[in-house]
Amino acid sequence: MDSQQIIENYLKSDGRCYGHCDGMAEMVFLEKGRRTVSCMACPGGYVSRVVMYAPEVDPADLQEFLAASAGAIGPVGEEEIRVATRHPWDLGIEGQVKEDFAIRQAYWTQNYRKTKADNPSRKALFLCRDCNELFVSPLNEGVHSHAGQANGGRR
Numbered sequence: 001m002d003s004q005q006i007i008e009n010y011l012k013s014d015g016r017c018y019g020h021c022d023g024m025a026e027m028v029f030l031e032k033g034r035r036t037v038s039c040m041a042c043p044g045g046y047v048s049r050v051v052m053y054a055p056e057v058d059p060a061d062l063q064e065f066l067a068a069s070a071g072a073i074g075p076v077g078e079e080e081i082r083v084a085t086r087h088p089w090d091l092g093i094e095g096q097v098k099e100d101f102a103i104r105q106a107y108w109t110q111n112y113r114k115t116k117a118d119n120p121s122r123k124a125l126f127l128c129r130d131c132n133e134l135f136v137s138p139l140n141e142g143v144h145s146h147a148g149q150a151n152g153g154r155r
């Protein structure tokens with residue numbers, strides 16, 4: 001098993017969308033390769049969490065990713081990002097990987113964000129389920145604008 005398989009098989013989690021709707025959020029991969037990035041998104045596209053996995057990852061890596069792909073939500077402070085290390089014994093895969101194997105994950109939970117009261121049109125991070133891109137929209141809208149793209153199609 002390589003890291004990507006381990007992430008997909010053992011770190012995949014689903015949960016209820018929080019702070020947006022009663023739907024279930026599922027894990028969607030945004031990047032695979034040298035590092036892997038996933039997010040938890042509900043059917044309406046609201047993103048509850050963004051997670052970056054790599055052999056070595058620190059909060060700055062995820063901050064950079066969020067600034068590049070979700071800059072419109074404003075700067076994400078280092079204190080909003082948690083880093084955890086997952087070990088084989090913790091994932092139940094002892095004996096299937098090298099003893100010193102570990103996956104580091106940095107995650108940002110959108111709910112931690114201090115929002116101005118419960119303004120329904122505050123900016124929130126969404127995932128477009130059509131083009132798999134993150135975008136920022138008022139919480140009560142969540143519609144990705146594809147204006148300006150030929151045929152309204154995908155990239």
Ligand SMILES: [Zn+2]
Nearest residue numbers: 017020021042
């Ligand atoms: Zn939702």
Ligand SMILES: [Zn+2]
Nearest residue numbers: 128130131144
């Ligand atoms: Zn889109």
